[in-house]
Amino acid sequence: MHKVGCLILKEGAWNFEPEDKDYIGVNIPYGPTVTIEQDTGIYDKNGRMIYEGDIIKMKYPYDRRCIGKFVVVKDPNSPRLGLLDKTKNDEIFDLYKHMSSQYKIIGDIHHSPDLLDKDQPNEEE
Template sequence: MKLKDFDFRVWNNGKYHYPIKINNDIVDINLSMGINDEIELFTGLYDKNGKKIYVGDILKYTRWCEQYMEDAEYSETIYEIVCFDIKLGLYSKLLNGECGWFFEHFINDKNKTVEEMEIIGNIHENKELLK
């Protein structure tokens, strides 16, 4: 990963702020960062709408279930992105508390899009989605 591709967001007491800016390979640091700030890294992946996926995002996975043609329906699952590893990918937690790594078949290698998944919020502004 190159410095220009490195991206993250920072939260302090539930408020989003920008303590560090990277422009043309120059790093500008705002020294007002607090010890309670939470840094959430960009995973390098995008949701189905092209939005960047960060650690702490809440994703909705929607798929069409075709077990029986007359009973075809949509199925939705909510995931919280817990952490990210360059080799392993996204580590997520389901509403029921189960955790695990996303499987490779969810990720489009050409454009780094997580197919059929959409960001619906994050753990700071939308905690109610995880209940």
């Protein structure tokens, strides 16, 4: 995963700004396999940045709807990112910074889609 400075659509490249400021940014060509996902600006309880497409395990004791595994998705009806558990319903829950201690990234939809398998229990033991 790389932090993208900007996309250069005309050239089919994206600008990568390295963390080490001794180097200047470079333009890297991208192909059809590149997926660009938005970060949420929110970290999970282990200090990892949460991105669109991440699979989050959440256990919020005050609302049973907020217990289980959720995917971070774009809300089609607004400009926000939220949490969706399609096995329960189509309701998208808000992500909140003050609840970050309740979120744990357990994978993402690209590398571990099996985590969303309907045969697996969705509640945290």
